[in-house]
Structure formats: C-alpha cells, structure tokens
Amino acid sequence: MNKKKIEAEYKKKIKKINNLNFFYYDQSNPLVTDDEYDKLKNEILLLEANNDFLKSEISPSQTIGHKPSKNFSKITHRAPMLSLANAFTKDDLINFEKKIFNFLSVESNFKINYSAEPKIDGISASLIYKNGELKKGLSRGDGKQGEDITENLKTIKNIPKRINSKDFPKDIDIRGEVFIQNSDFKNLKEKFANPRNAASGSLRQKDPKDTKKIPLKFIAYTFGFEKDLCVNNQFDFLKKLNQWGFKTNPLNKLISGVDNLIENYNKVEKDRANLNFDIDGIVYKINDFALQKRLGNVANAPRWAIAHKFSSNKAISKILDIDIQIGRTGALTPVAKIKPVNIGGVLVSNATLHNEEEIKRKDIRIGDTVTVERAGDVIPHILEVDLKKRIKDSSKFIFPNSCPFCGSKTVKDFNLSTKKLDAVRRCSSQDYFCEKISIEKLKHFVSKEAFNIDGLGKKIIENFWRLKLIKYPHDIFRLDYDKIETLEGWGKLSVENLKYSINEKKKVSLDKFIYSMGIRHIGLENAKLISKYFGTFVNFKKLSKKKNYEELLNIDGIGETQVNSIRTFFSNKINIKILEELENLLNITNSQIEKKNGILKNKTFLVTGKLKEISRAEIKSLIEANSGTTVSSVSKKLDFLIIGEKPTNRKVNTAKELNIKIINQDQFLKMLNKI
Ligand code: IVH
Numbered sequence: 058m059n060k061k062k063i064e065a066e067y068k069k070k071i072k073k074i075n076n077l078n079f080f081y082y083d084q085s086n087p088l089v090t091d092d093e094y095d096k097l098k099n100e101i102l103l104l105e106a107n108n109d110f111l112k113s114e115i116s117p118s119q120t121i122g123h124k125p126s127k128n129f130s131k132i133t134h135r136a137p138m139l140s141l142a143n144a145f146t147k148d149d150l151i152n153f154e155k156k157i158f159n160f161l162s163v164e165s166n167f168k169i170n171y172s173a174e175p176k177i178d179g180i181s182a183s184l185i186y187k188n189g190e191l192k193k194g195l196s197r198g199d200g201k202q203g204e205d206i207t208e209n210l211k212t213i214k215n216i217p218k219r220i221n222s223k224d225f226p227k228d229i230d231i232r233g234e235v236f237i238q239n240s241d242f243k244n245l246k247e248k249f250a251n252p253r254n255a256a257s258g259s260l261r262q263k264d265p266k267d268t269k270k271i272p273l274k275f276i277a278y279t280f281g282f283e284k285d286l287c288v289n290n291q292f293d294f295l296k297k298l299n300q301w302g303f304k305t306n307p308l309n310k311l312i313s314g315v316d317n318l319i320e321n322y323n324k325v326e327k328d329r330a331n332l333n334f335d336i337d338g339i340v341y342k343i344n345d346f347a348l349q350k351r352l353g354n355v356a357n358a359p360r361w362a363i364a365h366k367f368s369s370n371k372a373i374s375k376i377l378d379i380d381i382q383i384g385r386t387g388a389l390t391p392v393a394k395i396k397p398v399n400i401g402g403v404l405v406s407n408a409t410l411h412n413e414e415e416i417k418r419k420d421i422r423i424g425d426t427v428t429v430e431r432a433g434d435v436i437p438h439i440l441e442v443d444l445k446k447r448i449k450d451s452s453k454f455i456f457p458n459s460c461p462f463c464g465s466k467t468v469k470d471f472n473l474s475t476k477k478l479d480a481v482r483r484c485s486s487q488d489y490f491c492e493k494i495s496i497e498k499l500k501h502f503v504s505k506e507a508f509n510i511d512g513l514g515k516k517i518i519e520n521f522w523r524l525k526l527i528k529y530p531h532d533i534f535r536l537d538y539d540k541i542e543t544l545e546g547w548g549k550l551s552v553e554n555l556k557y558s559i560n561e562k563k564k565v566s567l568d569k570f571i572y573s574m575g576i577r578h579i580g581l582e583n584a585k586l587i588s589k590y591f592g593t594f595v596n597f598k599k600l601s602k603k604k605n606y607e608e609l610l611n612i613d614g615i616g617e618t619q620v621n622s623i624r625t626f627f628s629n630k631i632n633i634k635i636l637e638e639l640e641n642l643l644n645i646t647n648s649q650i651e652k653k654n655g656i657l658k659n660k661t662f663l664v665t666g667k668l669k670e671i672s673r674a675e676i677k678s679l680i681e682a683n684s685g686t687t688v689s690s691v692s693k694k695l696d697f698l699i700i701g702e703k704p705t706n707r708k709v710n711t712a713k714e715l716n717i718k719i720i721n722q723d724q725f726l727k728m729l730n731k732i
Contacts, residue, residue, distance in 0.1 A: 060110065067111050070101050072546070075115055128263065129196075129204035134183060135230060135282035138197045140357050141340060141364040145432070150315045150341075153363050157343070160352055160360065162672040170344040172291040173310045173321055174278055175336040176364055179236030180257045182210055183281055187228050189220045196260070199505050200357060209260055210235070212269040215276070217302040225301050230281030233303070235260055238333045241272040251402035252335050274334075277303035290344045311344060318365070326367050338366035353678050356582045369432030370401035371440065376425045379410065379454055381461050385497035386577045387484040389467060391416055391456070393427070393439060400431045408437040413456040414480040422451045460484035463491035473618050489529065489631045496522050498575045502530045506581055507573035508565065511558040512551075520544075529631070530573070531638035533559060564644045567594055574632070577622045586614045587623075589686075594645040598636055601627045611694065613677065613687040655684030656729060661694055662687050665708045666701030668722050676725075683729060691717065699725050 074097050080088045089097075098117050105111050144150050158165055183203060185193040194210030195203030210216055213235065235256050237245070242252040249255035259271035277298045280286065288294045292311045299305055308325060312318055322339055329336060343349050343361040352360040378394040391410040398405055408429050410416050419442060421427070426446035431437040460467055465486040469478045489495050499518050503510040513533070521527045524544070526536060536559070542552045565573075572584035579587070590612045591597040600606070600623065609620045626632050639645075662680050664673055664687075671679075676699070677687050688695055691711040698712040698719045712719055720728075 060108075063104065063108055064111065067101070067104050067108075068113070070097060070104070071113050071116055074098060074101065074117060129206055129261070131198065131202045132193070132195055132205050133202050134195065134198075134200070135185075137357075138181060138183060138200045138203070138232065138281065139354060139359055140200065141362055142358045143338075143435075144363050144365045145368075147315065147319055150318060150363070150365065153341075154315060157352065157360065160672045160674045161348070162668070162670050162675065168313050169348070170290075170292075170311055170313045171318065171341040172295065172344050173312045173318060174295075174340045174342070175306055175308045175325055176338045176340045177234045177236050177276060177306070178253050178335045178337045179234040180253070180260055181232060182206070182235050182260075182275070184210065184216065184231045184233075185229075186220065186225070186231060189222075189225055191216065191218045199509060204261075206260060208265040209262060209268040210275075212265050213273045213275050215274050215304045220301050222301050224287050224297070226283055226285045226287075228282070228284040229286065230283070231277050231298070231303065232279045232281055233275055233277035235273050235275050236334055237272065238274060239335065240333055245271070275304065276306055278305065278340075289346050291342050291346070291349075292344055312341075322365055329367065336367070338364045340364050351675060356580070366432055369430045369435075371428055371430050372398040372400045372405070373443075374398045374405075374427060374429050376421065376423055376427055376439075379416075379421075379423055381457060383460070383462060383484060383491070383493045383497065385494060385501045385575045387460075387486070387491070387494055388481045389413075389457070389460070389483060390481075391454075393421070395427070395429060398429065400429065400437065403431065405429060405431055405437045408439050410439060412480045413482050416454050416456065420453065422447070422454055424448045424451050456482060460486065460491060462493035465491060473621075474616075487631075488626070488629050492522075495528065499527060499530060499533070501575045502573050503533065507569060507575075508533075508562050510562050512555045513559070529635050529638070531635060531642055534563065534639075534642040563642065564646060566646050567591070567597065567648045570594065570639075570643075570645050571597065574626070574635075576626045578619045579622065583615060583619055586612050588648040591648070593647045594640065598640070601633050601636070603627075611688050611690060611692065613689045615689075655682070657683040657685030660685045660696045662697045662699060662725075663689070663691060663695055663708070664699045664701065666704035668699075668701040671722070679729070691715065697725070 074094075077088055077094055077097070101117055105116065142153075144153055154169065155165070157169065158167060161167070181197045183195045183197070184191055185195070191211070192207075193205060194207040194216075196206050197203055211218065237252045237256050237259075239252060242249075242255060245255050249258060255271065256273060259268050259273060262268045278295070279291075280294070286294075288297055292309075295305050295309055310321055312321055318339075318341060325336070325339060341363055342359075343352065349359070349361040354360060374395040374397075376393045376395055380392045380394055382390045382392050384390060390412065393408045393410055395406060395408055408427075410421060415421075419439065421439060421442055424447070426443040428440040428443070429437050430440045456467075458467055459465065463484065463486055465484050467482045468485045469480075469482050471477075472479050484491050484494060486494070488498070496519060499522065500515050502508055503513045503518065510533070518527070521536075521541075524540075526540065527533055536555075538552050538556055541547050541555070542549060566588070568581075568585045568588035571579065571588055572581050587597070587609075590609075606620050606624050609615050609623060610617070657680055662685055664676055668676065680687050691698065691708050693715060695712070695715075695717050698708065698717055700709060700719060700721055709719065
C-alpha cells in the first residue's frame with residue numbers, strides 16, 4: 058500500500074474510534090462490543106507502530122485511556138487551588154529559603170520548620186464539609202473553578218462521608234490527592250499508560266458506577282476555605298486529619314535546614330521504587346501558619362511552599378529533524394523531532410532545544426544520538442549529545458535569519474535589566490502580520506488562564522484559521538456556526554456546545570481581558586496590576602490616545618520593559634481595532650478592588666530606606682491587604698512617604714516640596730493598630 062492509502066485508512070479508523078468514544082462516554086450509548094472496540098484500537102496502534110509518518114493528536118495512543126465526559130457542572134472554589142513552584146537542585150532550595158528570609162526580613166540563621174510531604178502524582182480534589190457532612194467534591198479545574206465530581210468522589214472508601222469529631226471545623230474544604238496504588242494499576246495496564254492517567258480517567262467518568270470499579274485512594278494534605286480551624290501549623294493539621302478519619306502520607310516529616318531536607322530527599326528517592334504509589338518529588342511547606350500568612354502568594358503559587366522534584370527519567374534517542382516553532386510573542390523556539398521513545402510511560406517524540414544559544418553550546422545537529430530527559434510535567438529536553446555516534450558528514454545547525462513563516466527579519470532584543478542581548482531570537486514583524494504568530498495569539502486568547510473557552514482547542518483554532526473562519530480575536534465571537542456544522546467532525550450537538558461555551562465567556566473581568574491580549578511581558582500578575590490601576594476598560598483603552606506612557610511607571614511592579622511593550626501594543630492600529638470590536642461584543646467588568654473597606658482605603662504609600670524586621674515585599678502586601686496601594690515614585694498622587702534608615706534624600710525632599718505626609722515605620726504600624 059502506498060503512503061497516501063495508509064494515511065487515508067488510518068484517518069478513517071481514528072474518526073471511527075472517536076465516534077465510538079463519543080457515544081460511549083458522552084451519550085452512555087455504546088455502539089459496539091468491548092471486543093470490537095479493542096480490535097479497532099489495536100489496528101490503529103499497529104498502523105502507527107509500522108508507519109513512522111502517521112500521527113494524530115486524537116489517536117488512542119495520545120489520548121490514553123478513557124476520554125472523560127465533559128458534562129460536569131462547574132463550581133467556583135471558595136479558596137483558589139494553587140499550584141507549586143518547582144525546585145530541582147540544592148541551589149534552588151537555598152534560593153527559595155533566601156527569598157523567604159528576605160521577605161520576612163530575618164537573618165540567614167533564622168530557623169524554619171518545614172512539613173516535608175512526598176508528592177503523590179495523582180489528581181487533586183477539594184472536599185466541602187459542612188457540619189461534618191461531605192456536601193460536595195470538586196476537581197481542581199483551572200484552580201479557580203472546578204468540576205462537581207461529588208458522586209464519583211463519594212465512591213472512594215478513604216473519603217469520610219461524615220465526621221463526628223467535636224473539633225472538626227463546622228465548615229471546611231479538605232484537599233488532597235486521588236490516586237491509584239501501583240499494585241491495583243497492574244490490572245489496568247492495558248487501558249492506561251500510567252497510574253495518573255488511570256486516576257484522572259476514572260474520576261471523571263459519567264457514571265459513578267464506573268468510577269467505583271477502579272480502586273481509587275485519597276490522601277489528604279491541605280485545606281482551602283475554613284471556619285474555626287483549631288490548629289496553627291501544618292504538621293498538627295496533618296495529625297488532626299488522621300484523627301478526623303482521613304488518610305495522610307505515612308512518609309510526611311517535620312524538618313528544618315536545607316541540608317536536612319536534602320538528606321530526607323535522597324532517602325525517599327532511593328526508596329521510591331519500593332513504594333506502592335508514584336511520587337514525583339517532595340513538597341516542602343513552611344510549618345507555621347502565621348508565617349505562611351505573612352508570606353502569602355505570588356500569582357498562582359504560595360511563597361511558603363515548593364515542590365522538590367525527583368530527577369527525571371532519561372532515554373536515548375536520535376534527532377530526526379530540527380523544527381522552528383513560533384510563539385505568540387514571536388519567539389522562535391527550536392524543537393528536536395526525535396525518534397519516539399517511551400520515557401516513564403509517556404511516548405516522547407519532541408524535545409525543546411530552548412533557543413539558538415543552547416543549540417550552539419551543545420552543538421546539537423540533525424542525526425545526532427542524544428540523551429533526552431523528561432522531568433514531571435516539564436517539556437522534555439536534550440541533556441547531551443553522544444559525539445562518538447555522530448555521523449561523519451553532519452553539519453552544524455544554522456538558525457534562520459528570517460522568520461520561516463512570514464520572512465521578516467529575526468532579531469535578538471536588548472534586555473534592559475540584564476543589559477545584554479536576549480538568547481532568544483524573534484520574528485520582528487508587527488502584531489497580526491505573521492500568520493503563525495496570529496494563530497498562537499488566538500490560542501493564547503482562548504487558553505485556560507485567558508478566556509478559557511471550552512471546546513476551542515489548539516487544533517480547532519488552527520483549523521478555523523485555515524478555513525478563514527477566524528483571523529482576529531473578535532472573530533471568535535462572530536463565528537459562522539452554520540458553516541461549522543457542515544465541517545467534517547462537527548455536528549449539531551457539538552456546534553451547540555461550542556456556541557454555548559463561547560457565549561458563556563462574553564462576560565470577562567478586566568484583568569483577564571488584558572492578559573488575553575497577549576501583550577509581551579504582561580502576564581497574569583502584571584495584567585492584574587494594570588487592571589487594578591485603571592479600574593475600567595474605558596480607562597485602559599484611553600492609553601491609545603496618550604503620548605506619554607510614563608504614568609504606568611507609577612504602578613508598583615511595572616517597569617520600563619513592560620511600559621515599552623504596552624507602548625508597542627497601542628501603537629499598532631490593528632490592536633486598537635481589536636479592542637474596539639471586543640468592546641462592542643463583550644461585557645468587560647471593572648476591576649474589583651479587594652477588601653474595599655480596609656483601614657488604608659484610598660491611601661497611597663511609598664517606602665524609602667531600610668525598615669526594621671520587615672521587608673519591602675511584606676510591607677507592600679500588608680498595605681494591599683488593608684486596601685491601600687503602593688506607588689513607585691513621589692508625585693502628587695502619593696499620600697504617605699514611609700522612611701526607614703538611610704532614606705533617599707531626593708525622595709524626602711520632593712515629598713516635602715509637595716507637602717506629602719512623611720512618617721516612620723512605627724507611625725505606619727500604628728495606622729494599622731499593630732503596635
Ligand atoms: S499542597 C499549597 N501538598 O501538587 C498549594 N500539594 O503542584 C498546593 N500535591 O495540585 C497544594 N502532594 O495535586 C500539596 N502534600 C501535598 C501534595 C500536593 C501532591 C499536588 C497537588 C497540587 C500540586 C501542586
């Protein structure tokens with residue numbers, strides 16, 4: 058058979074199996090017997106094994122196990138479910154601790170106790186208990202909103218349905234990990250690639266009876282919302298969890314000092330293979346809740362915790378080709394297409410090469426035999442080249458000087474903070490000129506942390522683009538649904554679903570909106586700062602009329618790099634047009650000013666000089682927690698200049714000239730009734 062025919066047959070089979078999946082999982086109406094289904098699946102896998110060129114993102118080899126049903130209702134978590142920053146080396150841990158010392162403004166001999174908890178690689182869940190009764194169980198979802206999977210979670214024996222202990226809080230979210238033990242996974246090996254997939258697939262089954270068939274376990278480790286929790290540190294909380302009837306990890310330890318953390322890490326890693334559950338690292342949490350509270354969060358992760366990941370899985374493979382991919386900001390990322398290898402239960406066929414410098418430094422060439430590493434959820438990368446196996450006539454890889462997609466020149470930017478040229482090369486075209494960048498921008502626009510539109514995955518965006526159904530973000534809200542219904546793979550039901558999920562997202566908060574614009578250097582955290590500063594979409598849009606963007610430097614956290622990027626964004630007519638179109642189509646809600654009625658409401662602050670036993674970062678979060686704002690320069694907008702030791706004279710003098718109140722640290726703390 059020739060290539061084309063094989064491909065056509067393959068596509069037909071993929072389409073068929075996905076149709077069977079739809080009827081089985083979404084409609085609960087299987088069209089064929091299990092045997093027939095397995096036969097078809099094996100035929101697909103065999104075709105892939107024998108023909109390197111066959112590839113499909115919706116092949117059963119990629120969408121391992123059960124396709125979960127999408128019909129769960131969404132519920133907002135009462136406290137967001139955060140993620141964790143990663144550490145890989147001792148230096149990462151030292152750095153983590155150093156940042157904490159700085160924030161708390163303590164000396165480096167300050168002793169911090171950590172709760173060290175082996176990180177089970179499963180699926181997190183949040184259980185809502187009211188008056189001791191399990192009321193609801195949610196999946197993590199995007200961290201803000203989860204899915205209501207109560208009935209499925211209730212099938213898990215380890216999850217108490219009723220707790221009678223007197224000291225169990227009246228209202229609390231208990232959080233932990235749902236997983237499958239390795240001994241139980243043995244019987245499921247045929248269906249799933251690894252225990253994590255098995256847990257996730259079975260947890261999201263439509264029928265709880267299907268979930269019940271799988272021996273899921275639950276280990277508790279934290280809480281979300283709580284009322285009247287009677288403990289003040291994590292380790293006591295873990296003990297309490299046990300008393301209340303939850304399972305906790307038997308390997309949890311209370312440890313202080315980086316050296317001791319490493320010793321424990323090495324011990325656990327050695328024993329890892331003998332455990333009956335998969336762990337991918339150790340989570341360290343500052344034990345004292347009062348310190349946790351002071352430290353607070355950055356973006357989506359707490360400052361007081363980190364995940365120390367185990368060294369990854371490695372495999373040897375061969376570089377078949379080097380592709381250049383482009384991101385939404387125009388960054389060109391080289392990607393090695395490698396001969397597919399199984400690394401820790403996942404079939405890897407791509408490895409990132411990071412940037413031009415990395416290729417040069419490691420002299421990576423097409424045809425090389427390489428060691429590929431995959432650590433947890435991090436994208437696989439090339440560790441080293443086996444030079445002994447290099448083919449004789451191989452040549453150095455030359456990074457393109459012009460964008461492979463639109464032909465514009467590629468450039469390296471000058472980084473204002475490092476005062477060096479970036480390692481990353483970019484396409485220098487303006488927004489929406491390079492088609493590939495536009496597609497990436499659209500993918501970003503609908504992504505989880507931006508508009509979060511269900512059912513508009515990356516492949517669909519690409520497809521709609523190719524069919525000229527979308528070009529700019531606003532086109533998403535004006536889709537030609539009649540046309541989509543006639544497309545291959547689409548039907549009445551799926552179009553209705555898509556329409557529903559798009560319309561559902563027409564109401565959007567200003568910070569999400571700003572983030573979704575994909576302005577370079579404006580991530581979630583900066584988008585929040587900007588949205589808080591402007592308050593309304595109308596105010597934000599006024600930037601397009603301004604000649605001077607310096608005012609943005611008043612926002613604490615926004616620097617010259619961000620300001621330049623915002624200026625570039627507003628200088629492009631297409632971006633202005635997009636803003637106008639979206640303004641008409643959407644309901645962009647004003648920035649919510651949290652805790653409106655704190656003591657420092659409507660007051661602005663600036664600190665100059667060194668303070669006693671409190672860091673700049675902490676004073677900033679203290680001000681914000683009490684509804685005040687911090688600014689980064691002395692201007693008429695400033696209400697209070699807080700001075701510490703060795704203040705900057707220029708700031709003090711300007712403040713005097715402008716009649717701004719100058720206070721010291723004690724006076725400030727008095728405002729908060731702290732002393
Ligand atoms: S605490 C503090 N504790 O790791 C907010 N998470 O990357 C984070 N995980 O989604 C949750 N074991 O699925 C926490 N002992 C543990 C954990 C743990 C595993 C997972 C959890 C979370 C992810 C964060």
